[in-house]
Amino acid sequence: MTFSSDPPSAAWELLLPAASAPARARGRTLQSALREAVRSGRLAAGTRLPSSRDLAGDLGVSRGLITEAYEQLTAEGYLRSGRGSGTWVGEAVRASAPGVRDLAPGPSPDIRADFVAGSPDLSLFPRSAWAAAQRGVLSELPHPALGYPDPRGLPRLRTALAELLARRRGVVTDPERIIVCSGVTQAVTLLAVVLHARGQSAIGVERPGSPQYEELFATAGPRAVRLPLDGEGLDMTALRASGVRTVVTTPSHHFPSGIAYSASRRVQLLDWARQMDGLVVEDDYDGDFRYDRAAVGALQGLDPDHVAYTGSVSKSLVPGLRLGWLVVPDALADEIVARKRYMDLGNPALDQAVLARFIERGDHDRHLRRCQRAYKERRDTLVAALDAYLPGTEVSGIAAGLHAIATLPGRCGPQDTLLARLTASGVAVRPLSHYGGDAAGDRVPLVLGYAHLAPARITEGVRLLARAAAG
Template structure:
């Protein structure tokens, strides 16, 4: 969710932002000094548009180990975040004659906007409790679809094993492509994360992720793994787009991953975000009894469905906005969302436990007022 943060809000529960104060400044600075000391002069020339071999190798090992991805360094392309990966794929698909791509509904508004910039129409496709509904997908006629199967945004579900199989069967049957946006796959709090869909069929799934939730979105560093049939076209499009990502930044991230600093950062974030999720759930139970928190224990947001006595939704949103509490309803993310009760997408990662408790209390006070 790339919406601007609210200026002057007393409490901010908008999703999509990690805690930027957790950025590992000391470790990052040490890695930068090491890179500048060891980087040969010739490495500062125009880079391989796929990315530095050192970083692609480090990312391939990391993604295979942590996410179960089938990752050949030759198929890893370093990009400036998932947004660029999405646009690259959109341009390549458009050049191949594709004019429409399926997107989850509800889903990330950015997916549709980014594909539209490449000339593709976004076709909203409904979800059920297991993931993208198979019937509407088959009936839509699309041959490409973008998904968030490890932790669907914003519903918070993980695609079931059956639905993953059905999705890949569909892709094979239409000679199609599944784009997997693994935006927060490392953050699962109740068990080991579900492996990436790409590991089940790397020739039918393009996999993308970034450091935006684990380190900081301002770094503009991410990765894209593409099927062999698309690799040359995506790399050529990347070359003509920007001639590749900055060399020093790539070498820095490679060193950060190689020396274990990235794993340490993920563990640090995992501990903090799990505590904040627990705090939010507890505060909702205290101030809004009967609230249902749905979705798996993962990621940086929850879906909260408040009891009917706190509605209608328009009244709730009006009162909380007047009190300076920034919240976003689930209806902002799709056409198929029920509009009869208060369903909120609440981001918690960027706030301390104390601010989370205060924010929920402010919401409750706003309604009592």
């Protein structure tokens, strides 16, 4: 990894002035700046640091200064290291200044345990492999490729994605039917704009489900119609009665309930689309992560003419790359491409070329295998901790993805009281009702995100959760 080829980081920028300090004070200044980056949260707990050689090259200082800084901060507890495993920001660093929070991601300065779902482990991002791909692209990319890109996306990336999606998810496509987007949000927005222009005033979405669709569709034209789920997937009676001709679904691993659509419900959904000459939008947001068996193939593979398939690297790599894809039926492709052209003139060509090379060289598959092992361990840790500290908790949903549903025992009290105690204890978590889910009698279903947390932090977080739940 080198600073010049990695995405800009506020943490590394903080070190640049220190690297320019007078020679006699440079070592102390670098240590102080690195210590402050950890304290302030610019370097989050669990972040893997560059090697001493790479960081020294980035900052233009001697490797000895970086090695000494790493050793000193490791001795102080700010960092941790292991033979052959690199150097990491410590998991239990507490800022010494009054009012400064523990170094855990979360929406509040008082968060001690953050179970809010939605993020992968950003520290697992393969910086070295990504930087190598960047260097390779910059050395081989011809000058004309730096002009305005094809609004559909770089042909090289669309070719790589077509092979990847066919191999890993069973998607039936070719490069001409793939449109590179700035994530799933842009993909769904493009579809909504085009479908509204064709006369569709409403689009169905799942309940419970992501709360973003009402506002997203409000800017695109159609209104969102919430449709309930049962234990097998989308309620077909409600779907037929709604009158919509397009519905957005997460059939491989529903968010947030955690179910996978049953085989019969998948067939029923496709039958509905054919009868209505409608469209199923398949959001395959974390389909690569299944821990107990092979992942269920994409719904799109069963009927490419009635399913639009979308996904991104936001869960498999990091959200900050803002790279995703939309696979559309032939009948919609030209209109989607036209809207994409006038929306943003296409995604950055360099980033697309880097992702293409990253996929072609097998780095993407290697990274997914690493994440698969890490996230499985974290889910197992979560289940074990709930069993140990909150016996009677029911963990539901398939063993997949980045979150689980934990329905707490009735003794934990009513939801409002429980959530107030959790907030006061510094535990950030959202109930299923936040996403439109129903209560479970006197038991409270919580949506627990775990992928972004190290196993030790998961166990400690559950312990805090249990203590708060006990009153």
